[in-house]
Amino acid sequence: xxxxxxxxxxxxxxxxxxxxxxxxxxxxxxxxxxxxxxxxxxxxxxxxxxxxxxxxxxxxxxxxxxxxxxxxxxxxxxxxxxxxxxxxxxxxxxxxxxxxxxxxxxxxxxxxxxxxxxxxxxxxxxxxxxxxxxxxxxxxxxxxxxxxxxxxxxxxxxxxxxxxxxxxxxxxxxxxxxxxxxxxxxxxxxxxxxxxxxxxxxxxxxxxxxxxxxxxxxxxxxxxxxxxxxxxxxxxxxxxxxxxxxxxxxxxxxxxxxxxxxxxxxxxxxxxxxxxxxxxxxxxxxxxxxxxxxxxxxxxxxxxxxxxxxxxxxxxxxxxxx
Amino acid sequence: xxxxxxxxxxxxxxxxxxxxxxxxxxxxxxxxxxxxxxxxxxxxxxxxxxxxxxxxxxxxxxxxxxxxxxxxxxxxxxxxxxxxxxxxxxxxxxxxxxxxxxxxxxxxxxxxxxxxxxx
Numbered sequence: 324x325x326x327x328x329x330x331x332x333x334x335x336x337x338x339x340x341x342x343x344x345x346x347x348x349x350x351x352x353x354x355x356x357x358x359x360x361x362x363x364x365x366x367x368x369x370x371x372x373x374x375x376x377x378x379x380x381x382x383x384x385x386x387x388x389x390x391x392x393x394x395x396x397x398x399x400x401x402x403x404x405x406x407x408x409x410x411x412x413x414x415x416x417x418x419x420x421x422x423x424x425x426x427x428x429x430x431x432x433x434x435x436x437x438x439x440x441x442x443x444x445x446x447x448x449x450x451x452x453x454x455x456x457x458x459x460x461x462x463x464x465x466x467x468x469x470x471x472x473x474x475x476x477x478x479x480x481x482x483x484x485x486x487x488x489x490x491x492x493x494x495x496x497x498x499x500x501x502x503x504x505x506x507x508x509x510x511x512x513x514x515x516x517x518x519x520x521x522x523x524x525x526x527x528x529x530x531x532x533x534x535x536x537x538x539x540x541x542x543x544x545x546x547x548x549x550x551x552x553x554x555x556x557x558x559x560x561x562x563x564x565x566x567x568x569x570x571x572x573x574x575x576x577x578x579x580x581x582x583x584x585x586x587x588x589x590x591x592x593x594x595x596x597x598x599x600x601x602x603x604x605x606x607x608x609x610x611x612x613x614x615x616x617x618x619x620x621x622x623x624x625x626x627x628x629x630x631x632x633x634x635x636x637x638x639x640x641x642x643x644x645x
Numbered sequence: 646x647x648x649x650x651x652x653x654x655x656x657x658x659x660x661x662x663x664x665x666x667x668x669x670x671x672x673x674x675x676x677x678x679x680x681x682x683x684x685x686x687x688x689x690x691x692x693x694x695x696x697x698x699x700x701x702x703x704x705x706x707x708x709x710x711x712x713x714x715x716x717x718x719x720x721x722x723x724x725x726x727x728x729x730x731x732x733x734x735x736x737x738x739x740x741x742x743x744x745x746x747x748x749x750x751x752x753x754x755x756x757x758x759x760x761x762x763x764x
Contacts (some may be wrong), residue, residue, distance in 0.1 A: 400714040400733065436716060436730060464755045467716070467730040508722045508750035508758050551756040552693075608692035609754075613713050 357593050358420065359445075359573070360384040361495055363536045366571040368591045370580065371416050374575065379421065386493040389417050389424045389454065390538070392575030393595030395464065396445045397435035402613040406435075406597040407444055409623050411598045414452045425454040425492060430575035431462030431540030431591060433478070433504070442477055461486060462540040462576065463503040471504060487518050489525050496529055498522065500539040502554045512541030512554035512576075519556060523563045534569040542574040544583060544590045547603035552577050561588060577609075579622075596623050682706060687759065689717050689731075689751075694759035701741065703763055708738040717757065722748040 357368040362384040366614075369377065394410045403409060417424065426451065434441035449457050459478040466474055475486055482488035486501040501523070502512035514522075526535065537543065543557035554560075564570045570588040578600035583590045598611040599622040606612070614622060646740040647728040655749045659672055683705040688695050690712045701707065719737050727736035741747065741763040751757040 436732060464716070467718075467753070506752055506755040508720075508748065508755055510755045549756070551754055608713075610691060 350632065356423040357390045357573075357591065358382070358424070359388050359390055361386040361493070364532070364569045366536060366569070366589065368571075368573075368582070371413075376418075383422070386495055387422065387424045388426050388428060388492075389420075390428045390573050390591075390593050391417075391569060391596055392430040392540075392593040393432040393462065393578055393597055394429070394445050395432050395595065395597035396441040397438055398597050398607075398611075398612065400621055402611065402616070403598045406446065410445065410448050410596045411451075411618065412620065413623070414448055418451075418453045420453070426454050426456035427452060428497075428538050428573065429457055429459045430538050430573060431460050432464045432575060432595075433459065433474075434465055435597075437451065437465055437467040437473060439473065442473065446477075450614060457536075458497070458499060459491070460499045460539055461501055461503055463506070466503060480572065483518075483521060485515070485518055485521075487521060495534045495536060496526070497523065498535065498537045500537060500560070502539050502541045502543070502557075508613075509566075510555055511548060511551055512539075512557075514539075514556050514560055516555060519559050519563075519632060523561055526563055526567075529567075531566045532568055534571075535564055535567045536571045537564070538573040540574065541576045542581075542590070543572050544585070546577055546581060546592065546621055550603065550609045552603065552609075564588070594623055599623070684708065684714070686710065688712055689757075692717075692751075692754055692757055694749075694751075694757060697758075698760040698762065700762040700764060703744055704740065704742060706738050706740040707761055708736050710734065710736045716753065717751045718753055719749055720752045722750060729751075 332428070343510050358371055358374060359368045360382055361364055368390070369382070374382065380568035391413055395406055396410070398406050400483050433445050461471055461474045461478070465471065471486065475482070479486040479488070482499070485504070487499060489498045490610065491497070494629060500514060500518065504513075505515065506513060537560070539554070541554050542552055542558065543554050546552040565587070568587060572588060572590045574590070574592045575595070578598065579602065580594055581590075581592045599614060601612050602608050610620070659687065683702055685699055685701050685705055685707045685710045687699065687707060689709060694709070699707070709728070709731070711717050713731060714733060716730045716732050718730055719726070721727060726749070728738040729759070730753070731737055741761060744763050747761040747763065749759055
């Protein structure tokens with residue numbers, strides 16, 4: 324078993340067993356994304372697979388959106404030869420929500436190889452979602468070969484030159500960050516000086532009661548640096564967010580759900596809509612996990628977020644495609 | 646200039662020829678190939694460059710092959726060479742014409758690093 328840092332990763336509290344049964348339960352708990360609901364200024368994120376068990380009142384808030392991630396369009400190996408079908412399944416799940424989410428967040432790795440046809444397919448599939456607006460941040464798979472030129476032209480129009488941006492929705496301040504460019508040998512994800520300066524200015528004049536949601540591809544906390552699952556200069560970014568009462572960080576990249584609370588900040592990672600990856604240190608490498616076909620959809624998912632003004636909490640719900 | 650390269654390549658061929666005799670038994674075809682040019686291969690398996698460090702004579706063409714289900718790149722830390730993204734079983738080759746140490750990494754998974762030492 325690989326060593327764990329003091330900031331222990333919070334898996335499913337109930338089913339954290341490493342025996343096969345416990346492991347499968349944990350995988351089932353992982354979803355293709357998260358239903359996120361803002362409740363009283365705090366975001367809660369729920370696994371889409373768990374929505375059926377939930378009290379509908381808990382799913383209502385001032386604002387709700389869905390996070391999807393890592394669609395890796397173009398990937399065609401075991402365990403998922405049809406990533407378009409599983410993305411479509413995620414969209415079907417979004418469309419089945421009783422209250423349509425305000426918008427979608429895609430936390431990167433839209434494509435597998437940055438090919439135009441891969442981007443086309445994702446855009447096409449997402450057009451059938453009940454929520455029309457999609458906000459993207461790039462994954463490292465979206466900026467291959469061209470330093471992100473294509474990605475920027477398609478998905479980051481109106482963003483800052485480096486691709487980062489912010490926007491307001493119902494009193495919530497959203498910040499999309501880019502941490503997959505100019506990665507250095509031996510290093511982790513990186514935001515860079517220019518982006519950090521921009522972030523400092525971007526949030527400087529906001530009231531400390533403003534709920535903040537930051538989204539980026541690679542986790543902004545040290546999930547497992549040995550596999551590159553972290554961002555070198557994320558501490559600086561989080562320092563600029565210290566004054567805020569409610570900060571939620573949504574990431575993808577690691578193809579599984581993890582959550583952690585640190586002071587005023589709640590961290591969530593979402594599942595992939597394409598293929599699962601092993602838990603940190605529990606495989607020789609972070610390569611795709613090959614699962615039996617009948618189990619695949621239970622390890623893929625979407626995240627749905629819902630925001631309720633008044634109390635202070637932000638809910639993130641992750642659900643599987645099964 | 647052209648002559649010195651030619652002489653260098655002759656030397657490489659001679660060294661490799663000796664190596665072939667002293668080393669393990671190789672097929673005739675493999676030996677024939679080595680006589681024309683020195684080559685080496687690095688396999689990318691399970692997010693690791695293998696061998697992580699290799700030492701080769703000047704003039705060697707190193708070929709990287711991606712055996713993973715996930716794409717990787719081969720990028721020189723000092724910007725000497727840079728592959729396009731390599732999908733499963735795709736290859737990238739670079740010929741090292743100058744002695745030195747060439748650290749490199751995968752720009753998608755920067756924890757993956759390797760080194761070519763050219764002598």
